[in-house]
């Protein structure tokens with residue numbers, strides 16, 4: 001893995017026993033944990049890596065599995081946007097697999113019908129950013145006057161430099177206040193920005209940090225014209241990406257163990273370093289640990305680990321909150337033409353956003369299916385989770401039929417409902433100061449994941465992968481800092497592999 005972790009492990013255990021390898025435990029097998037384990041496993045002469053996952057399968061929020069009837073299910077359909085260069089490099093250069101659809105157009109619906117059609121931005125003539133983002137989508141109802149009020153937002157974007165100071169400054173405001181202060185019209189906010197906040201930050205503007213909103217807007221739409229282009233997996237992400245990835249990690253010598261929920265992280269009172277990680281009665285001695293679990297997972301561990309809970313760095317995380325998501329998959333008895341594969345929707349349930357996908361068009365295995373398979377994912381779905389499966393299935397069919405009426409005439413022959421309770425970080429105003437950094441006060445413990453503070457604006461799979469496992473990555477990329485990675489040729493290559501936003505883009509035509 002990273003230079004800093006290597007250095008910490010060196011000082012920790014000068015006289016390593018057995019094969020002389022340093023034991024590293026990674027906790028949590030979502031994108032972040034898999035990325036950490038993968039990077040470390042590539043240095044298998046130095047590290048003995050064990051990845052502990054509490055659930056039944058790897059993948060975390062992107063996990064997939066089969067129903068007893070053999071139907072694939074996922075905890076939400078996941079898109080891969082143009083600036084996800086670390087994921088694209090992993091897929092193309094390391095794993096050499098081909099899991100993605102081409103770039104797709106997307107649409108936006110309200111209860112009134114089709115509202116917006118987005119083009120594939122990289123195919124359009126380049127305009128200075130962010131002009132293309134505002135001019136190229138076809139807004140079918142939103143008046144020009146309202147669209148022009150987006151220009152006020154540019155002042156904040158110019159001011160936004162993603163530094164801790166900028167985060168602290170804007171984290172005092174809600175995203176709703178930010179858009180109002182910048183002069184965005186009510187209609188533009190309601191029809192364009194609030195849906196984006198609900199889908200991208202999992203919360204309505206009144207409950208969302210303005211800093212989180214600016215970080216996300218900059219990463220996905222404002223920095224470069226092509227950044228809003230998206231592609232999808234041609235099957236479940238579990239099958240198409242995680243299966244070959246785990247196989248590679250295991251071939252490299254790392255152990256990937258599921259159903260190992262970490263209940264304690266033991267810190268030596270004399271040295272202040274982690275010495276072991278426990279799962280119930282089972283103990284895993286280690287020279288270093290990478291925590292790659294979400295907020296709820298970390299809270300559980302901190303509550304049970306006195307060595308962590310006494311440190312404000314960890315106890316502050318108890319101030320953080322998470323929100324619910326919901327994924328409903330419908331199997332229809334007939335083919336229904338869905339105009340666009342991916343669709344965002346707004347104006348249906350106040351405070352909940354949702355998207356729907358035509359999986360028949362996206363997934364190779366459904367290409368010849370006689371019926372249609374649709375998925376609807378709901379964000380900030382707390383108000384929907386208590387409803388029964390039948391109720392949710394009827395609601396989803398009805399809501400999609402509002403957008404595509406033929407869906408209402410089909411019969412639902414099968415379905416799955418996945419409730420993701422408290423699964424996703426809530427970037428509420430004022431939460432920034434409680435969020436951890438990659439490095440912790442414990443020298444041989446590191447944090448990774450989409451909610452860890454660093455210079456990445458998105459809250460996405462890409463963020464989880466980019467900071468694969470810890471401190472070295474953060475330090476090496478901190479501006480003006482001369483790091484070990486810069487000095488060591490092998491590590492220099494690795495640093496280049498994870499270029500920050502705004503760095504060189506791959507010229508490959510596949511994206």
Ligand SMILES: Cc1cc2nc3c(=O)[nH]c(=O)nc-3n(C[C@H](O)[C@H](O)[C@H](O)COP(=O)(O)OP(=O)(O)OC[C@H]3O[C@@H](n4cnc5c(N)ncnc54)[C@H](O)[C@@H]3O)c2cc1C
Pocket residue numbers: 027028029030031032033052053054055058059060061062075076077078079080260261262263292293294296297298300301325326327377378420423424448449450451459460461462464
């Ligand atoms: C419905 C939905 C749609 C989304 N859509 C997109 C999208 O289109 N594009 C995108 O980029 N992102 C999307 N996201 C966000 C994306 O899923 C996350 O950013 C990303 O998966 C986070 O990965 P992670 O590894 O940081 O954390 P997680 O995926 O949360 O992984 C943490 C892992 O830790 C494990 N764990 C927790 N506690 C313990 C413990 N005590 N011991 C051991 N293991 C433990 C968990 O079981 C889990 O496997 C979406 C999320 C949802 C819910």
